Amino acid sequence: MGISERKERQKTELRQQILEASQTIVVQDGFAALTMRKIAEAIEYAPATIYLYFENRDEIAKQICIHGYQELLDYLHPVAAISDPRDRLLAIAEAYIRFGMNHAETYRLIFMADPKFTNAILKDAPIDDSGGPGSPAFHVLIKLLDDLKAQDQLAANADSLHFAQVLWTALHGIVSLKLTCSGFLTASAEGLGTTMTHTFLAGLPKNS
Amino acid sequence: MGISERKERQKTELRQQILEASQTIVVQDGFAALTMRKIAEAIEYAPATIYLYFENRDEIAKQICIHGYQELLDYLHPVAAISDPRDRLLAIAEAYIRFGMNHAETYRLIFMADPKFTNAILKDAPIDDSGGPGSPAFHVLIKLLDDLKAQDQLAANADSLHFAQVLWTALHGIVSLKLTCSGFLTASAEGLGTTMTHTFLAGLPKNS
DNA sequence: GTCTATAGGCTGATAGAC
DNA sequence: GTCTATCAGCCTATAGAC
Numbered sequence: 001m002g003i004s005e006r007k008e009r010q011k012t013e014l015r016q017q018i019l020e021a022s023q024t025i026v027v028q029d030g031f032a033a034l035t036m037r038k039i040a041e042a043i044e045y046a047p048a049t050i051y052l053y054f055e056n057r058d059e060i061a062k063q064i065c066i067h068g069y070q071e072l073l074d075y076l077h078p079v080a081a082i083s084d085p086r087d088r089l090l091a092i093a094e095a096y097i098r099f100g101m102n103h104a105e106t107y108r109l110i111f112m113a114d115p116k117f118t119n120a121i122l123k124d125a126p127i128d129d130s131g132g133p134g135s136p137a138f139h140v141l142i143k144l145l146d147d148l149k150a151q152d153q154l155a156a157n158a159d160s161l162h163f164a165q166v167l168w169t170a171l172h173g174i175v176s177l178k179l180t181c182s183g184f185l186t187a188s189a190e191g192l193g194t195t196m197t198h199t200f201l202a203g204l205p206k207n208s
Numbered sequence: 209m210g211i212s213e214r215k216e217r218q219k220t221e222l223r224q225q226i227l228e229a230s231q232t233i234v235v236q237d238g239f240a241a242l243t244m245r246k247i248a249e250a251i252e253y254a255p256a257t258i259y260l261y262f263e264n265r266d267e268i269a270k271q272i273c274i275h276g277y278q279e280l281l282d283y284l285h286p287v288a289a290i291s292d293p294r295d296r297l298l299a300i301a302e303a304y305i306r307f308g309m310n311h312a313e314t315y316r317l318i319f320m321a322d323p324k325f326t327n328a329i330l331k332d333a334p335i336d337d338s339g340g341p342g343s344p345a346f347h348v349l350i351k352l353l354d355d356l357k358a359q360d361q362l363a364a365n366a367d368s369l370h371f372a373q374v375l376w377t378a379l380h381g382i383v384s385l386k387l388t389c390s391g392f393l394t395a396s397a398e399g400l401g402t403t404m405t406h407t408f409l410a411g412l413p414k415n416s
Numbered sequence: 417g418t419c420t421a422t423a424g425g426c427t428g429a430t431a432g433a434c
Numbered sequence: 435g436t437c438t439a440t441c442a443g444c445c446t447a448t449a450g451a452c
Contacts, residue, residue: 036446046419051447111388112320118389135392148412155413163412165395166403173381180319181326184343187373195374203411204356204371205363244428254437256430265428 068106075099085147100175276314293355308383
C-alpha cells in the first residue's frame with residue numbers, strides 16, 4: 001500500500017499548493033484576479049493540470065471561502081470564551097472587525113460577493129437558536145445575546161436570534177463600508193466598533 | 209443658431225438614451241452585465257457610436273452612480289423634513305433601507321463595488337460637519353444627530369459626526385448583508401431596521 | 417500525470433470607409 | 435455621425451499528444 005499512499009499524498013500536496021497559490025492571489029489582488037492561468041503560473045504547471053485537481057474555478061473559490069470562514073472562527077474562538085457577556089460583546093466586535101480589516105479580500109469574497117460562495121459555507125448552517133449544526137460563528141452571537149438576557153441586559157421576552165442578527169448587520173456594516181468607502185468614513189473601524197457596541201448595549205450616550 | 213441648437217439637442221438625446229439603456233441593464237442584470245455591446249444593441253446603434261458620447265464604460269458607470277445617488281436623495285428628502293428627531297430617525301432608516309432593497313443593483317454599484325465609483329460621487333463631498341458643499345445625504349444624518357443632541361437624546365459633548373457614521377454603517381450593514389446573504393438573515397430588512405433604530409436610541413430593551 | 421494547442425467565448429476600444 | 439471590421443486582450447475549459 002506504500003506506493004498508492006505516496007501517490008495519494010502527492011495528489012493532496014499539489015491540491016494544497018493550488019489552494020495556497022489561489023489564496024495568495026485573492027489576498028493580493030482580489031477575487032476578480034483569480035484566473036486559472038495565474039494559478040497555473042504560480043504553481044508552475046500548465047492551466048489544464050489544475051482541472052485534474054479541481055472541477056472548476058468555482059470549486060477553488062468555494063474552498064478559499066471555507067478556509068477564510070475557518071480563519072474567522074479562529075478569531076472568534078478565544079473571545080467567545082470570555083465569561084462576562086458585556087466584555088465578551090466588546091471583544092467579539094473587536095475580533096470580527098479585526099478579521100475583516102486584516103483579511104479584506106477574503107471578507108469581500110465571503111460576505112460581499114456572489115451569494116453562491118456564502119451559501120456554500122452556510123448552507124448546512126441555517127440560522128436558528130436550536131444549538132444544532134448551524135453556523136458556529138452565528139451561534140457565538142446568539143449565545144452572547146442569551147447570556148446578556150440571563151444578566152438582565154436584554155429583556156426576557158426579546159428574541160435573541162433577532163438581536164443577534166441586528167448585531168451581525170451592524171458589525172458587517174462597519175467592515176464592509178470601511179472596505180468600500182474608507183475615504184468617507186473618517187472614523188477608524190475600531191473606533192466605530194467601540195461606539196457601536198456601547199450604543200448597542202445602552203443607546204446613545206446622554207448628558208450625565 | 210437654430211441648426212446647431214437642434215444638433216446639440218439631438219446629441220444630448222442620444223446621450224440620454226444611452227444612459228437609460230445602461231441603467232436598465234444594470235437594474236436587471238447587475239453591473240457586471242453592463243457591456244458596450246449590450247448597450248449598443250439596446251439603443252440599436254453600433255458599439256463604436258457609444259464612444260462618441262462617452263469616453264469609456266467607466267464614464268457611463270459613473271453617471272449611473274450619480275443618478276442613483278440622486279434617487280437616494282429623493283428617498284431621503286421628504287423624511288429629512290420631519291421635525292421630531294426621534295421620528296425622523298425612524299423614517300430615515302426606513303427610507304434608506306427601502307431605497308437599498310428597491311434599487312438593489314444600483315445600491316451594489318454605489319456602495320458595494322469598486323470604490324472609484326463611490327468616490328466619483330462623494331469626492332467633492334468630504335464628510336465633515338461644516339455644512340459646506342459636502343455630501344447632502346450624509347448631512348441629513350449629521351443634522352439628525354445634532355437635533356437629537358439639542359433634545360438631550362445625545363450627550364452635548366458627543367461627536368455628531370462620529371455617531372452619524374455609526375448610524376450609516378448600521379443601516380448599510382442591514383442593506384448590504386440582506387442583498388448578499390438574504391437566505392441567512394431570516395429577519396426582514398424592515399424589521400432589522402426598526403430594531404436597529406430603537407436600539408440605537410435606547411440600547412437593548414430591558415425587563416420593565 | 418502533464419503537457420501543448422486550441423476551441424469558443426467574452427471584453428473594451430479604435431482605424432478607417434462611407 | 436455612424437458604420438464595419440478588427441485589434442489585442444482576456445477568460446474557462448477540453449481534446450489529444452506524449
